[in-house]
Amino acid sequence: xxxxxxxxxxxxxxxxxxxxxxxxxAPAAGGAAAPAQTYNWKMVSCWAPQYHLGxxxxxxxxxxxxxxxxxxxxxxxxxxxxxxxxxxxxAVKDDVAQIGSDYPGYWAGKDTVFNLLSSWPxxxxxxxxxxxxxxxxxxxxxMNEEVGKAGSVGEGMKIYREAYAxxxxxxxxxxxxxxxxxxxxxxxxxxxxxxxxxxxxxSGSAQGQILKKIGAAQVGIxxxxxxxxxxxxxxxxxxxxTPYLDWGLGYNEISKYSSHPGWHQPGSMCCxxxxxxxxxxxxxxxxxxxxxxxxATALQTLAMEDRTSGIYTxxxxxxxxxxxxQLPEADxxxxxxxxxxxxxxxxxxxxxxxxxxxxxxxxxxxxxxxxQLNSIYGHGYADLQLPDLAKLKSFIK
Numbered sequence: 060x061x062x063x064x065x066x067x068x069x070x071x072x073x074x075x076x077x078x079x080x081x082x083x084x085a086p087a088a089g090g091a092a093a094p095a096q097t098y099n100w101k102m103v104s105c106w107a108p109q110y111h112l113g114x115x116x117x118x119x120x121x122x123x124x125x126x127x128x129x130x131x132x133x134x135x136x137x138x139x140x141x142x143x144x145x146x147x148x149x150a151v152k153d154d155v156a157q158i159g160s161d162y163p164g165y166w167a168g169k170d171t172v173f174n175l176l177s178s179w180p181x182x183x184x185x186x187x188x189x190x191x192x193x194x195x196x197x198x199x200x201x202m203n204e205e206v207g208k209a210g211s212v213g214e215g216m217k218i219y220r221e222a223y224a225x226x227x228x229x230x231x232x233x234x235x236x237x238x239x240x241x242x243x244x245x246x247x248x249x250x251x252x253x254x255x256x257x258x259x260x261x262s263g264s265a266q267g268q269i270l271k272k273i274g275a276a277q278v279g280i281x282x283x284x285x286x287x288x289x290x291x292x293x294x295x296x297x298x299x300x301t302p303y304l305d306w307g308l309g310y311n312e313i314s315k316y317s318s319h320p321g322w323h324q325p326g327s328m329c330c331x332x333x334x335x336x337x338x339x340x341x342x343x344x345x346x347x348x349x350x351x352x353x354x355a356t357a358l359q360t361l362a363m364e365d366r367t368s369g370i371y372t373x374x375x376x377x378x379x380x381x382x383x384x385q386l387p388e389a390d391x392x393x394x395x396x397x398x399x400x401x402x403x404x405x406x407x408x409x410x411x412x413x414x415x416x417x418x419x420x421x422x423x424x425x426x427x428x429x430x431q432l433n434s435i436y437g438h439g440y441a442d443l444q445l446p447d448l449a450k451l452k453s454f455i456k
Contacts, residue, residue, distance in 0.1 A: 095129075096342075100134070102136065102158035103156040104135070104136065104144075105138060105144035105160060106137065106160070107282075111300075111303055112234065115356055115359075116135065116160045119160075119233060119353060122355055123352045127345065127348060142156070147159040147160070147165070148161065148169075148332065152226055152335075157337055158333055160233075160330070161332055162327070163222075163328065163330055164176075164262060169226065170222060170412075171264070171408070171409050171412050172415050174265055176219060177263075177327055177328060180398045181391070181397075182398060182419070183439070184438050185238070185327070185328075185361060185364070186235075186439070187326055187426070187439060188215070188326050189361070190213070190426070195212060195213050214418050215232075216232065221411070223330070229338040230330045231333070232328050232329075232331075233329065233330065234330070234356070234357065235360055236326065236328070237301060237326065237361065238320060238368075239321035239325075239327070240299075240300070241319045241323075242259055242261070242297065243296060243298070244295050244313070244314050244315070244316060245289065245295055245314070245315055246295045246316065247384060248318035250387060251273050251394070255273070256275070258276045258294045259276065259277060259278060259297060260279075260280050260282075260285055260294050260297035260298065261297070262279075268397075269323075278293065280293075282300070285310070289313045297310075302367065302375060303368065303370070305375075306374065311374070316381065317382075317383045317384070318383070320385070320386070320391075322394050391442070392442065395442070395444040402446055403450060406451055406454040413452075413454035413456075416451050417455060424445055427443070
């Protein structure tokens with residue numbers, strides 16, 4: 060109920076923004092209202108039609124067009140319809156398309172900070188990302204009216220903007236993904252020992268380093284290629300996303316086993332991309348509507364990902380007979396320690412990565428005691444081996 064009310068409130072605020080701006084429009088000659096400017100945009104996506112992460116794209120488009128009416132028209136292109144998934148960022152930067160939707164980790168070759176801005180193994184979950192992105196703790200204890208007028212955002216949002224701005228793009232988080240399924244496939248993984256010799260589709264640079272340490276071979280293919288790759292023995296197991304999305308990709312037809320938790324991506328964030336020059340030129344009311352619709356989409360996506368994880372985990376068990384295993388606690392602590400050491404290595408080589416890691420770690424340290432006290436009902440892993448803040452800070456230049 061709270062989520063529904065919050066969504067309604069966001070839409071009400073956005074409608075108020077548009078209404079206020081419309082009432083202030085300058086009259087044209089003869090006293091008639093000036094015609095509203097219209098925008099025709101192309102939006103390119105990283106996602107294939109059968110991959111349900113595209114749902115968040117359609118959610119955003121629908122919400123914005125409900126608010127903007129005929130002011131905005133968006134032509135939507137799925138993966139490879141206009142550009143490939145790894146070309147989305149450059150397409151938006153170069154104005155081939157004005158909007159994109161992405162998984163930030165696709166741009167880690169351009170800047171390693173995108174590893175953190177997408178997901179990091181044994182690290183923040185989706186709710187942590189929301190807390191870090193949207194809330195500025197300096198507003199705690201101040202008058203509600205002051206907070207509302209300020210329109211504050213958390214430090215996370217500022218770091219997303221900084222990272223994407225380097226590439227001529229306005230990056231707006233809008234697609235939180237809750238903890239992903241662990242590896243699914245034809246070989247059971249009950250412990251880290253079972254990873255030895257396994258060929259696995261798993262995304263992420265840090266994840267790849269951990270796989271190497273535990274003796275697995277990372278295979279770099281798109282999620283849309285997993286079905287055939289597992290059928291032909293190119294891979295033994297794979298991860299793509301949450302149970303709902305895995306089902307849509309056909310994992311129910313090719314997997315006998317699953318391993319949990321999804322240590323490789325306990326939480327993730329997808330982003331809405333705008334050509335920065337275009338976004339900066341938009342009127343304030345349209346910018347506000349875009350940001351509000353992105354927040355509303357994030358809320359809807361969070362609910363969808365979390366609720367469907369329960370539904371589709373049951374389907375994998377009851378309709379397919381998938382056998383699921385949980386990694387032992389000792390293995391999770393070992394993974395957490397490896398993740399921390401890899402974070403130090405990345406931070407030592409990139410000041411922006413270090414800045415982001417320090418900001419995230421500051422939040423994680425701040426939240427850790429509360430998480431531990433409420434571990435039965437709380438979110439995230441209560442026994443993470445958190446990085447040393449002083450060490451991370453030393454890498455910031």
